Amino acid sequence: MFDLLPDRLPWFVGGPVLGLLIVGLFVLANQPLGASGAYVQTSGLLRKRDGIVIWRVWYFVGLFVGGLLVTQVFRTGAEVRSGYDALREVFPLGVVIPMVFFGATLLGYGAAVAGGCTSGHGMCGTAQRSPASVAVTATFMTTAILTTLALRVVTGGSL
């Protein structure tokens, strides 16, 4: 709608702002700025489970709304598209769809086993100086880089 933001916020602005958000949520509510917990609570609510932490569901909604505001309102508005440009240049949609679904299932399962994801362990846990979070982060960074390298080799360097 408007064009208030640059195409990509530089890391030295976005990173520190995110750091302040992490501190802010701890200061206000003593809670980490994670994301997989919000999925767990949201799916619990949809399945009418007891003991749902409802504010995490609002947080889940907020993530969507914040993305909407930035991409559609503060910027000129991203058009509806498939996404995954680099992957689609290499594989047809019939391969991309199951690949994305499989990868997402695997990361969801892994996040549940590890007890957190890029935000919960990678940033919030590390910021709390938790050895477990540092171990999780080092592990997923390593396997992600190796998997990317493997995909690159398998596709003959095109991915």
Place this chain on the structure above:
Amino acid sequence: MKLNVIGLLFGAMFGGVLAASNLHEYDTIHAMLRLDEIDVFLFMASAIAVSAPLLWLLEKRGMNTPFGGELSLSRSMPEPHHIKGGALFGIGWAIAGTCPAPALVMVSSGALLGLIAIPGIFLGLHLRERQQMNTLHVGDGEHRDFVKVKTDSV
């Protein structure tokens, strides 16, 4: 009630920062994991560099949070499940090129394949939940007791 507003606002600000930094794009994550550019690593490192010392100071001063009782950071030692889960997460992250928070922003930015990623993440979390019924403790890095959140001020 107030906690719900805080949740919505912090979710929106988090989602906004991810969107503004293009972290919802497969291409950004892919370029990072290909080690073609270091911006995302620096993004994460600077977020930690800002938050870790502040949290350390606040913890040392023993602050009382308005909605969550006394500020208590949690630290635990690595266990086998951290390594196993982290390894699987990393493989999935590299294949899907997204993770839980950016996947939501992917959809709100108009990228329809995000609609494939989100159900996948739900399914993955659910598969683990079926193995182990401690669902309310799964999720945000450090295992913390969600029930401890003051309910009278909510």
